[in-house]
Amino acid sequence: MSGPSSYEPGTAIERWLDARLPIIRFSVDLMDFPTPKNLNYWWTFGGILAFCLASQIVTGVILAMHFDPTGAGAFLSIEHIMRDVNYGWLIRYIHADGAFLFFLAVYIHMFRGLYYGSFKAPREVLWLIGCLIYLAMMATAFFGYVLRWGQMSFWGAKVITSLFGAIPFVGPSITTWLLGGFAVDSPTLNRFFSLHYLLPFVIAALVVLHIWALHVPGNSNPVGVNVKGKSDTVPFHPYYTVKDGFAIVLFMILMAVFVFYQPEAMMGADNNIPANPIVTPPHIVPEWYLLPYYAILRAIPNKLMGVMAMGGAIACIFALPWLDRTKVRSMRYRPQARIYFFFFCAACVILGFCGAHEVDDKVINGLAPITFLDADLNSYVWVSRLGALYYFAYFLVILPIVLPMTETPLPVPESISTPVLSHPAAAPAGAPAAPEKKG
C-alpha cells in the first residue's frame, strides 16, 4: 500500500490476472510491507486480535446453526448444544471463553498504544477506527451475553437498556423501541441475536480500515521515532509472521487452559439459571471487561450523571490524540508520564475491582464507619469515586495540562537503529560501547 511494488508476475496466467485484478500483487506487497525492526512482543497483539476475531466468527456461525433465538427456546437450545450436539461443548466454550480473551487482548493492545503513543500524529484516524472497533466489540459482547438467556443475561439486558432511559424526555420511548416491548422479552432476544450476528462483520470491515490506516504511515514502534530508511525496517514476512505466529500459539495455549480446564471460570454461576422476569439475582455484575465503566456509573448517585460519566469515560479514549499533544511518542523517554501512566493502569484495575463489589461493601472489614458527605469512606463508593476522579484527571488534566508544563522528555534517539546498535549486547567484543557516537 506504500512504496513501489516488488511483485513481478512469473507466469503468463499471473500476468493475465495482474492486468485484470492485481490481487496477488496486493497480497505480496502486504506480506512485504516494511515494518520497524524493533517491534517487541506487545506489538503481537494485533495479530492475536485478528486470530480472535476469526475464531469468534467461525465458532459463532456454527453455534447459530443450533441456537433457537426465542425466549422459550434459547436457554434450552444452549443446553442442547452443550449436551447433544457433537463437540457442541467445545465450540461453545471456545466462543464464550474466546470472548473474554478477545477483550484481554484488546486491552493489552490499547494500553500498548497508550504507553508508546501510537495514537499520535499521523495515526489519529488509525486510533479512532480502533476505538470504533472497541465500541462495536462491547456491543457485540453484550448482545452475545444476553443470548444465553440466563438470569444474568436477562437482568444485564434490563440494566443496560435502562441506561437509555436516563436520556431526558425521549429515554423511555427509546428503551421501549430497543426492547420491542415494555420489558426484556422474546422480541428483545431475537433482535439481539440478529445484531450479534451482524456486528462481527462490521468489526471485520473496520479491521480492514484499521489495517489500511496502519499501512499509510506504517507501524509505530517502541522507540517512537519515525522510520528513517530501509535500514530501520524488515519485511513483514517472514519476520513478523513468525513472531506474531509464535505469540498466537502462546495465546492459543492460554485459551486451551480455559476451554479444557476452567471453561466457566469467568462465567457467573447465576447465568446457569433460566431467565426469570420476576426475581432479580441478589448481585448483578457485568463481565469483568466492563467492570471499570460499571464502577464509574455507580460512583455517581444520580442516574443521568452516572450514565454521562460512563459515556465520558469512553469519549476520553476517542479524544486522546487531541489531549496528549507532547511530540515525544514513547513513554520510554517520558519519565513523568510513565509514572502517571502506571497509576492510570492501577486506577483501571481498582475501578474494575470496585465494579465487582456492592457499593456499600466495606473495603476493610471491622473499621468503624467514617461518613463523608453521603457515604462511608471505607466503602467501595468512595474508592470508585477516587478511581473515577483519577481516570478523568489523567485524560483531562494530567496529559493535556500538567505534563506539558512540568515534564522534560529525555533525548530521543536519532533513529530506530541507534539504540539497537549502542546496546552493549550488540557490540562485538573489544569494540567501543557506542561506536556511532565516535564519529
Added chain:
Amino acid sequence: MADSVAGAASDHDGPADPSRRDFIHIAAIAAAAGGVAAVAWPLVDQMNPSADTLALSSIEYDVSKVALGQEVTLLWRKQPLFVRHRTPKEIAEAVNVDISTLRDPQTDADRVKAGKSEWLIVVGVCTHLGCTPAFGEGPYGGYLCHCHGSVYDTSGRIRAGPAPKNLAVPDYTFLTDTHIKVG
C-alpha cells in the same frame, strides 16, 4: 419565433438563469429526502412493540387474596407488578411525610385510589436501572433495591439511593370492591 425559442433554451441551460436549475436540484433532493424518510420509518418502527405484545397489556386480579401486611407479585406486560396490602401503620408512615423533602414529591393519596389506601399497586421495576426491589426491606419499610441500593417507602416513593423517580403507579381501576383491572 425561432429566436425566442433559442433564447429560452439558453435561459434554461446557461448561467443567465441559474435559479431554474437550482430549483430542480432542490426539488430533486427534497423529493429524495422525503422518499428516504418514508422508507426509513417502517425500518425503524418495526422495532417498536408489535400488536400481539400490545395486546397483552391488561390483566385482572382479585386483591382480596392478598393478606394484610403481605404482597403478591403479578406479571404485567412481562414486568413484575406489586399488589401490597398495607397495614394501618404502613399507611400512616406513608401519609405522615413532608412531601417537600421528597426527591419526586407526591402525596400518598395520589398513589392509591380514594378509599382504597390499604392497596398499594405499583410496577416492581426500580426506576434506576430496572431491577426488582425487595419487599419490606430498607430503612423506610417499603422496598430496597439490591442492585444499587435505592430505598423506597411504604408508598413506593424514592427516599434514598440513585433512582430518580418513585415506583410507577400503573393505570388501574377497581371493577368491584376487591377486583382490579390493570392497564
